Amino acid sequence: MVQVNNLFKTYKKGFAPALSGVNLTIQKGDFFGLLGPNGAGKTTLISIICGLSPANIGTAYMNETDILRYPEKIKKYYGLVPQDIALYPSLTAEENLRFFGRMYGIPGNTIKSEVDFWLPKMGLSNHRHKKINEYSTGMKRRVNLIAGILHKPSIIILDEPTVGVDVQSRVLILETLKEINSKGTTVIYTSHYLEEAEDLCNRIAIIDKGRIIKEGEPAQLIAQENPCSNLEDLFIKLTGKELRD
Amino acid sequence: MRVFFAIYKELLILIRDKAGLAILFLMPLTMIIIMALIQDGPFRDYQQAEIKVIFLDQDGDECGKAISQGLNQAGIFKITQAEYSKYDLNNIREEVNKGTYKVGVVVPPGTSLMLQTHISRDISRAFGELTNGPSEDIKDSLHAAIQVIYDPALQASFKKSVQLALDKILDGYQASQSIKVISQHLSQYFPNGNQFNIDTRRFIQLDQKTAVPELQGLSLNSVQHNVPAWTIFGIFFIVLPLAGSIIKEREDGSTLRLRTIPGTSLVVMIGKVLAYLLITLAQFVLMMLAGIFLMPHLGLPALEIGGNLSALLLAVVSIGLAATGLGVLLGTVFKTHQQSSTFAAVSIVILAAIGGIWIPVFVMPEILRKMSVISPLGWSMETFNNLFLRGAGVEEILPEISALTGFFGAMLIMAYFYNKFKVRS
Numbered sequence: 001m002v003q004v005n006n007l008f009k010t011y012k013k014g015f016a017p018a019l020s021g022v023n024l025t026i027q028k029g030d031f032f033g034l035l036g037p038n039g040a041g042k043t044t045l046i047s048i049i050c051g052l053s054p055a056n057i058g059t060a061y062m063n064e065t066d067i068l069r070y071p072e073k074i075k076k077y078y079g080l081v082p083q084d085i086a087l088y089p090s091l092t093a094e095e096n097l098r099f100f101g102r103m104y105g106i107p108g109n110t111i112k113s114e115v116d117f118w119l120p121k122m123g124l125s126n127h128r129h130k131k132i133n134e135y136s137t138g139m140k141r142r143v144n145l146i147a148g149i150l151h152k153p154s155i156i157i158l159d160e161p162t163v164g165v166d167v168q169s170r171v172l173i174l175e176t177l178k179e180i181n182s183k184g185t186t187v188i189y190t191s192h193y194l195e196e197a198e199d200l201c202n203r204i205a206i207i208d209k210g211r212i213i214k215e216g217e218p219a220q221l222i223a224q225e226n227p228c229s230n231l232e233d234l235f236i237k238l239t240g241k242e243l244r245d
Numbered sequence: 246m247r248v249f250f251a252i253y254k255e256l257l258i259l260i261r262d263k264a265g266l267a268i269l270f271l272m273p274l275t276m277i278i279i280m281a282l283i284q285d286g287p288f289r290d291y292q293q294a295e296i297k298v299i300f301l302d303q304d305g306d307e308c309g310k311a312i313s314q315g316l317n318q319a320g321i322f323k324i325t326q327a328e329y330s331k332y333d334l335n336n337i338r339e340e341v342n343k344g345t346y347k348v349g350v351v352v353p354p355g356t357s358l359m360l361q362t363h364i365s366r367d368i369s370r371a372f373g374e375l376t377n378g379p380s381e382d383i384k385d386s387l388h389a390a391i392q393v394i395y396d397p398a399l400q401a402s403f404k405k406s407v408q409l410a411l412d413k414i415l416d417g418y419q420a421s422q423s424i425k426v427i428s429q430h431l432s433q434y435f436p437n438g439n440q441f442n443i444d445t446r447r448f449i450q451l452d453q454k455t456a457v458p459e460l461q462g463l464s465l466n467s468v469q470h471n472v473p474a475w476t477i478f479g480i481f482f483i484v485l486p487l488a489g490s491i492i493k494e495r496e497d498g499s500t501l502r503l504r505t506i507p508g509t510s511l512v513v514m515i516g517k518v519l520a521y522l523l524i525t526l527a528q529f530v531l532m533m534l535a536g537i538f539l540m541p542h543l544g545l546p547a548l549e550i551g552g553n554l555s556a557l558l559l560a561v562v563s564i565g566l567a568a569t570g571l572g573v574l575l576g577t578v579f580k581t582h583q584q585s586s587t588f589a590a591v592s593i594v595i596l597a598a599i600g601g602i603w604i605p606v607f608v609m610p611e612i613l614r615k616m617s618v619i620s621p622l623g624w625s626m627e628t629f630n631n632l633f634l635r636g637a638g639v640e641e642i643l644p645e646i647s648a649l650t651g652f653f654g655a656m657l658i659m660a661y662f663y664n665k666f667k668v669r670s
Binding site: 075078080084086087088098102104 | 246247257258262498499502503504506507508509513
């Protein structure tokens with residue numbers, strides 16, 4: 001479970017806060033969508049939840065461990081799949097996964113069995129010895145996902161995991177995430193693909209200008225806000241049509 | 246154990262970067278070869294100088310011969326005898342001015358006779374046989390006798406060498422002539438026509454040694470300077486790929502992923518430092534092998550590395566650590582690879598210049614000699630000079646290796662606090 005209370009975060013004095021009083025609870029087993037326009041505060045909130053950035057005010061807990069006081073302790077609970085392809089381009093997929101597996105402290109034979117399981121599952125069995133810089137974007141995203149879940153965390157945090165990939169890769173990634181979630185793993189996910197989020201998430205939060213402006217089940221939230229017929233309508237109604245760069 | 250995998254990952258990445266490997270190994274090797282060959286001449290000029298001298302003996306007597314013989318025996322002059330019938334003082338001046346010869350020496354006619362007359366009169370007067378002293382014109386002509394013409398481009402140190410050699414020859418010749426005349430006078434006091442001979446051998450000899458007896462005969466030459474110098478330069482050039490690798494990991498998101506793995510950032514950084522340290526050791530071994538085995542094939546002397554291998558290993562590790570420390574700091578502070586590589590390349594070239602990599606510190610102007618103490622490349626050079634030329638051991642190189650490891654520590658501490666500050670802000 002992840003719980004944040006009254007989180008405030010300011011990067012520079014005199015500038016608008018990146019987060020101002022964020023409260024959020026993500027239950028175990030949730031497929032939680034964190035949605036918001038560019039610069040809304042999604043990445044800052046995820047950084048704080050991951051223990052990578054301190055908050056100015058507030059509290060945050062992951063599986064009842066104080067994130068702000070013990071940022072190193074909570075790292076064993078989650079796996080992060082960043083938006084960037086966080087892999088070594090000159091290493092093969094297998095070499096990357098072996099390295100990150102070793103860094104997680106996974107024994108060699110366990111890594112081997114996990115790699116042997118995941119690479120074929122993600123359609124990469126014939127490319128395991130190919131360097132990452134020779135992969136297509138879709139292939140890179142699939143390896144990026146494996147690297148974040150290799151150590152079987154109880155919480156997976158994904159930052160736009162399907163950006164820039166073809167339909168086939170997107171479907172495979174989302175089906176994999178659904179499958180993992182169905183086995184009890186909590187998934188926290190950010191995306192600009194609202195249709196995708198509506199389909200996947202049992203709960204969402206819309207964040208804008210550092211505040212959570214709506215939180216709940218997607219269908220319920222859409223129904224509450226007339227005349228919205230889908231999540232995109234709701235999102236535009238709540239955040240406006242003003243461009244965010 | 247995780248450190249081992251971090252080192253393995255780093256080495257894999259490095260081995261696959263062919264351009265990076267070329268910079269790390271071929272660049273310093275090429276520099277060693279080129280610079281050792283280029284600087285061989287100037288180094289020989291200082292140590293095995295052979296100054297071309299054109300010598301015109303218009304005297305044709307003992308003094309001219311003594312000067313010619315003395316210059317030949319000095320061992321630093323290559324003497325060409327000018328034909329008396331074809332050359333005069335003006336011709337000699339022209340030859341020197343053309344640069345064909347560095348020095349022209351002309352012994353004018355009658356020099357021997359004037360000297361002998363002067364000595365005979367002086368000594369005869371001393372023995373009470375003659376009351377009148379030598380005339381003033383003899384004195385003047387003797388003082389102005391030997392003409393020495395220098396090439397305007399000749400270094401001051403070489404002029405000094407010529408002057409000292411001629412002074413020594415003339416003093417020696419005048420002394421031997423004086424003794425000869427004194428002996429003749431003294432012989433008159435011995436009955437039965439016995440000759441009185443004064444032993445003119447030199448009783449006080451010079452006993453020259455280097456401070457380290459084992460290194461007798463070894464001196465700073467082009468190879469002894471350039472091989473360690475450009476090895477150090479090559480070692481410090483790992484700053485570029487190391488800083489670049491840190492920046493690249495940050496840019497492509499690997500650093501972010503590693504930060505989410507408990508206790509991994511430090512492990513990966515240690516792995517990175519150790520991997521690059523191994524590369525510096527490999528660089529060092531390659532350069533030393535080139536110095537020992539390749540240089541003689543290029544007509545240069547072989548590199549002498551001294552006998553203290555444990556001190557040498559300690560020195561190389563310290564130098565490697567200093568270089569990796571600088572790489573870690575630059576990789577932490579700079580945002581882009583371009584920024585870090587430009588800064589690193591320029592700063593290493595400057596630190597190399599003031600640290601005595603290009604030319605030895607002792608031939609630099611005083612202001613640069615003072616500045617050389619701030620350069621870690623200068624400390625590294627001093628360490629190798631101590632080991633290779635002065636036969637130093639661990640104890641003697643402790644100040645330098647302490648400075649180098651202290652520099653490494655300071656760089657890491659600065660990188661740590663900068664990173665901490667950056668995360669907080």
